[in-house]
Amino acid sequence: MNEQHIFIVRCGEVALKGMNKPYFERMLAERIRKLLKRKFADFEVKRQEGLIFVRADKSYEKEEIIREISKVFGVASISPAVEAEPALDAIGEAAVAYMKEAIEERGIQTFKVKAKRADKNFPVKSPEIGRIIGAKILIGCKVLRVDVNHPDCLLFVDVRHDKAYIYQDKIAGFGGLPLGTNGKGMSLLSGGIDSPVATWMMAKRGMMIEAIHFHSYPYTSQRAQEKVEELARIVATYCGRFKMHVINLLPIQEQIVQNCPEEETTILVRRFMMRIAEKVAGETGCGMLITGENLGQVASQTAEALVVTDASVKMPVMRPLIALDKVDIMDKAREIGTYETSIQPYEDCCTVFLPKHPVTKPRLERILESESRLDCETLIADAAASRETIDIKPE
Ligand code: ATP
Numbered sequence: 059m060n061e062q063h064i065f066i067v068r069c070g071e072v073a074l075k076g077m078n079k080p081y082f083e084r085m086l087a088e089r090i091r092k093l094l095k096r097k098f099a100d101f102e103v104k105r106q107e108g109l110i111f112v113r114a115d116k117s118y119e120k121e122e123i124i125r126e127i128s129k130v131f132g133v134a135s136i137s138p139a140v141e142a143e144p145a146l147d148a149i150g151e152a153a154v155a156y157m158k159e160a161i162e163e164r165g166i167q168t169f170k171v172k173a174k175r176a177d178k179n180f181p182v183k184s185p186e187i188g189r190i191i192g193a194k195i196l197i198g199c200k201v202l203r204v205d206v207n208h209p210d211c212l213l214f215v216d217v218r219h220d221k222a223y224i225y226q227d228k229i230a231g232f233g234g235l236p237l238g239t240n241g242k243g244m245s246l247l248s249g250g251i252d253s254p255v256a257t258w259m260m261a262k263r264g265m266m267i268e269a270i271h272f273h274s275y276p277y278t279s280q281r282a283q284e285k286v287e288e289l290a291r292i293v294a295t296y297c298g299r300f301k302m303h304v305i306n307l308l309p310i311q312e313q314i315v316q317n318c319p320e321e322e323t324t325i326l327v328r329r330f331m332m333r334i335a336e337k338v339a340g341e342t343g344c345g346m347l348i349t350g351e352n353l354g355q356v357a358s359q360t361a362e363a364l365v366v367t368d369a370s371v372k373m374p375v376m377r378p379l380i381a382l383d384k385v386d387i388m389d390k391a392r393e394i395g396t397y398e399t400s401i402q403p404y405e406d407c408c409t410v411f412l413p414k415h416p417v418t419k420p421r422l423e424r425i426l427e428s429e430s431r432l433d434c435e436t437l438i439a440d441a442a443a444s445r446e447t448i449d450i451k452p453e
């Protein structure tokens with residue numbers, strides 16, 4: 059058996075990128091390296107014939123390595139594999155050893171071999187390889203039978219130029235595209251369920267992330283901010299280390315409360331958030347904004363409210379959750395590990411001056427009229443300049 063863990067990593071959509079394929083593969087291999095380096099010292103990531111091979115010291119937990127690799131965007135699937143010389147005898151021996159382990163560990167009784175050869179110069183054709191290796195397994199493991207329809211173990215044999223690989227499972231990754239292949243976005247990150255998921259979804263398409271969070275200290279607590287930092291760290295386990303800008307929105311909220319109609323508070327606050335985010339984004343090289351907004355979920359997210367919010371900025375606003383149902387967003391949050399933190403009950407700055415009857419169908423002219431009573435430009439510039447920037451590192 060091998061001295062090292064070997065993993066075959068398949069690139070999903072990355073493989074479809076034609077001319078750019080080598081670039082995407084390189085980025086993907088680089089991301090895998092970066093992520094593994096945080097936890098492991100002795101490993102190697104190599105690109106070969108459209109696949110990525112990860113080898114790591116046998117003393118590491120196999121499951122832990124798989125968990126880490128599967129977090130890398132662009133990974134379609136992972137298979138723990140064993141390696142053999144590309145000759146039928148050597149493959150047969152390795153296959154028998156592999157099956158003996160499977161019998162011992164999982165008590166399998168039936169199997170089927172599915173072979174393929176990436177090396178078309180290999181003298182034996184795929185179906186024949188399958189039959190020969192199957193026969194060797196039957197001789198080597200007397201307790202096993204062949205079952206072509208419902209085998210306990212479907213064993214893949216993949217014969218390549220310099221080695222052959224034997225594996226069974228294909229563990230699904232998240233797919234998507236490697237980070238750094240699609241620009242940088244400024245994510246408006248609250249402590250809620252939605253915005254961490256929205257951030258994650260954009261990062262999954264290869265976008266680098268920067269985040270901005272608004273609080274209303276002392277109306278919102280230090281603990282509420284720590285919760286957001288905690289969420290950001292979870293997101294960072296997927297999208298890598300990033301910057302989070304933290305801004306106290308209270309001076310602006312007070313101006314709004316003193317000068318504008320109460321029922322417009324929420325929408326006015328949201329427009330300020332967007333404009334401040336746009337300003338910071340412009341200064342930090344982000345090309346778009348990202349929010350967790352969702353059509354119809356709350357009063358500030360009716361179609362009319364979204365139009366009025368959107369009109370506050372020129373920068374494109376990505377709303378990856380716009381058409382999802384809440385239950386699906388919650389499922390995603392559980393899957394990526396943000397849900398439990400998101401549901402901790404801490405106050406958010408949006409809830410500090412919550413109007414009793416918020417306008418659900420705001421009209422842009424009226425909102426602009428209300429804003430004309432404020433020195434918006436100065437308020438936005440001051441807020442952006444007052445930001446504190448935190449370095450978010452993966453958990
Ligand atoms: P979430 O679950 O993301 O908090 P939500 O359902 O509570 O969303 P809103 O409060 O209307 O909805 O916020 C809509 C979006 O505005 C959020 O998804 C987020 O992108 C942004 N946002 C809201 N509050 C904040 C905040 N305090 N700091 C930064 N962004 C915020």
Ligand code: MG
Pocket residue numbers: 248249250251406408
């Ligand atoms: Mg919220």
